[in-house]
Amino acid sequence: PRVVFSGIQPTGVPHLGNYVGALRQWVNLQHEEKPSTKLIYSIVDLHAITVPQKPEVLKQRKREVLAALLAIGLDPERCTIFYQSSVPAHSELMWILACTASVGYLSRMTQWKSKLSLDSSSTLDEGPVGSRLKLGLFSYPVLQAADILAHRATHVPVGHDQQQHLEFARECVTNFNHAYGNHLVPPSTITSPAQRIMSLTDPTSKMSKSHKAQRSRILITDTPEEIRSKIGSALTDSTPGVSYDPATRPGFSNLLEIYSVFDAEKRSPVQLAQVYANSSPKVLKEAVSDALIAGLHGIRDRYLDLSANESFLEMIEKEGARKAQESAQETMEIVKSAVGL
Ligand code: AQP
Secondary structure (H helix, E strand, C coil), X not given: CCEEEEEECCCCCCEHHHHHHHHHHHHHHHHHCCCCCEEEEEECHHHHCCCCCCHHHHHHHHHHHHHHHHHCCCCCCCCEEEEHHHCCHHHHHHHHHHCCCCHHHHHCCHHHHHHHHHCCCCCCCCCCCHHHCCHHHHCHHHHHHHXXXXXXXXXXXXXXXXXXXXXXXXXXXXXXXXXXXCCCCCCEEEECCCCCCECCCCCCCECCCCCCCHHHCCECCCCHHHHHHHHHCCCXXXXXXXXXXXXXXXHHHHHHHHHHHHCCCCCCHHHHHHHCCCCCHHHHHHHXXXXXXXXXXXXXXXXXXXXXXXXXXXXXXXXXXXXXXXXXXXXXXXXXXXXXX
């Protein structure tokens, strides 16, 4: 049986990048996959705490992301939507996998290495500075592997930045199965052709929930006015005319890509660049805003309705936790028995 698993961190209301790069596919899979395919989507709160979070804010954001997932059209009847921490199997399996996972492999992960170099004075050695990098962050990919393997996911839709972590999950399967017998299922990828949406204020870095500048991202719950204003002030360049070239004109290229995703006529960024070749930035930005506002239409209203309906969200949480616990139970029984626990 096909099982699809994917996750999003509750680090804020999803933005356009999350939507285009991941969440839209989650919704589409509900129609594209056969009814027999299990679709499992997790709000990965345990991953979120690998960097400092304020407890009250985290609680709030979990709810926001849940409401946002429902608002974009995920159907709790068709898929399992749950908070990672409501299914203890994820942490439990992580520990078991950690006992056969290689530290060397983990330390070669590019995401870890980039965090390590950002924190340039730190080393893996314990010390007043080195200890700023936490074990949880280092072992993040093991938890991610546990997420996938607990549900025996066969397909994991992820972007290019996550390829390496998926490779690591397969490595975890190999290590575990080598030690204890063939019990875990290696996942394959669904690499979506998904674009990376870039920041509106710094188009050479990706749009991100945790970036300080509010204007760097469009939230899927923004009002039409907010969308117009943020797109209107997006950083471009001073070369006359519009053209598509991500390397030399990242600002314009990002706007053209956003436009293309939501264009009713499904034109490519290059085609759109031809149409607007002699237009001013203002004219292009107006057209991008129109397409985006139409494309996100309805999400905000549904989000506000859902957010006001606490008892409904609570019911969805409980039901999601129940279904996800049931889904992970079989694997945990097999794994624990294989290990002798
Ligand atoms: N800019 C982006 N363009 C395309 N896809 C993106 N994703 C994130 N940013 C972009 C995809 O969204 C999914 C959920 O992401 P996540 O919440 O698990 O973590 P992230 O990738 O770290 O996203 P953010 O928004 O940058 O969050 P913070 O700031 O908290 O780290 C993933 O599939 C991701 O690829």
